[in-house]
Amino acid sequence: MNGIHKNRINEFVGKIAEIDAQFGPLPGIATAQRRHCWAQQIISSLRRISYTETLIMQGVSPARCDPHSDIFDPVRGSLHYHRQGQLDEAIWLTFILTHFGKHSVDEWAFAQDVYGSFQAGPVWSFATYGADPVAFENMLVANAGGIATRKFSNHRKFQSKRPDAIARTFRTYYQWQTEFGGFQDRLVATHARVGQEPHATFDALYKSMTSVFGFGGGRLGRFDFLTMLGKLQLAPIAPGSVYLDKATGPLAGARFLFFGDREHAIT
Structure with missing residues (x-):
């Protein structure tokens, strides 16, 4: 991964581990590969925020x-x-x-x-x-x-x-x-x-x-x-x-994250 915030992957993977230790593992990101992928998604979101913050200053x-x-x-x-x-x-x-x-x-x-x-x-x-x-x-x-x-x-x-x-x-x-x-x-x-x-x-x-x-x-x-x-x-x-x-996709994603099942029966 290149660009701004790229050096924060390990930081976010570590924070996910802290959540696991406190509340138990999140089923949807139980593997190291999935945790790494989720950390990348967080960085992608941070980049979009940083982009607009930079534009405001220009x-x-x-x-x-x-x-x-x-x-x-x-x-x-x-x-x-x-x-x-x-x-x-x-x-x-x-x-x-x-x-x-x-x-x-x-x-x-x-x-x-x-x-x-x-x-x-x-x-x-x-x-x-x-x-x-x-x-x-x-x-x-x-x-x-x-x-x-x-x-x-x-x-x-x-x-x-x-x-x-x-x-x-x-x-x-x-x-x-x-x-x-x-x-x-x-x-x-x-x-x-x-x-x-x-x-x-x-x-x-x-x-x-x-x-x-x-x-x-x-x-x-x-x-x-x-x-x-x-x-x-x-x-x-x-x-x-x-x-x-x-929501449709985000709701399915949340169900998968917390329960490991995109169709989990929860409001």
């Missing part, structure tokens, strides 16, 4: 926001908008990058194409979309062939590429972000209801997204979106749970 070119630019990067673009005082644009672009995801080969191409009208029309910023969502939906229909060739990231691979499905996701998400005015207004309303503790705020926002098509029915979309808002410091929130109740 300068960002305005071109990162521009889907017509060769250096378009919606993560950096969200940071740029936030630094310019355009919180709603930053939140909107974070939604877009979460919905399409970063594909292992095509990277941000899907988000770039839709956000930038396939290089042949307007950039569908928060303000532009809000002014004419019907025009956005017409753009999707006109580019149905191009959309069909694009790929969601692994976390979003079960999402529909149908123009009407994408349109519905954008429409219901926009309604969520603007329900109280703008995102800051939603955050203020949430704080008034549950307080300002980051875990409680995250939980309230998570539960409020059930109306967002393609996000609210499951776990991963809204979980990834909200955790990204926290990591990019766009909102003072952090998950206090892994929210396994709506």
Whole structure:
């Protein structure tokens, strides 16, 4: 293993052994090979956190926001908008990058194409979309062939590429972000209801997204979106749970980790 945190493998393997000694062995990682693999997964997660922490400390070119630019990067673009005082644009672009995801080969191409009208029309910023969502939906229909060739990231691979499905996701998400005015207004309303503790705020926002098509029915979309808002410091929130109740793969993995059986009968 190369890269940041690579020298921490033995540290995490040692901590797993400490847990085993205190509570008994975890059946899903009973072998040395599995413990080593799990330690690598922990390092992979730490690297993703370190990546966003590093970006926050760096300068960002305005071109990162521009889907017509060769250096378009919606993560950096969200940071740029936030630094310019355009919180709603930053939140909107974070939604877009979460919905399409970063594909292992095509990277941000899907988000770039839709956000930038396939290089042949307007950039569908928060303000532009809000002014004419019907025009956005017409753009999707006109580019149905191009959309069909694009790929969601692994976390979003079960999402529909149908123009009407994408349109519905954008429409219901926009309604969520603007329900109280703008995102800051939603955050203020949430704080008034549950307080300002980051875990409680995250939980309230998570539960409020059930109306967002393609996000609210499951776990991963809204979980990834909200955790990204926290990591990019766009909102003072952090998950206090892994929210396994709506999970599929993660829930099976947890059952395997603790019981050695992906189908173990436990809520």
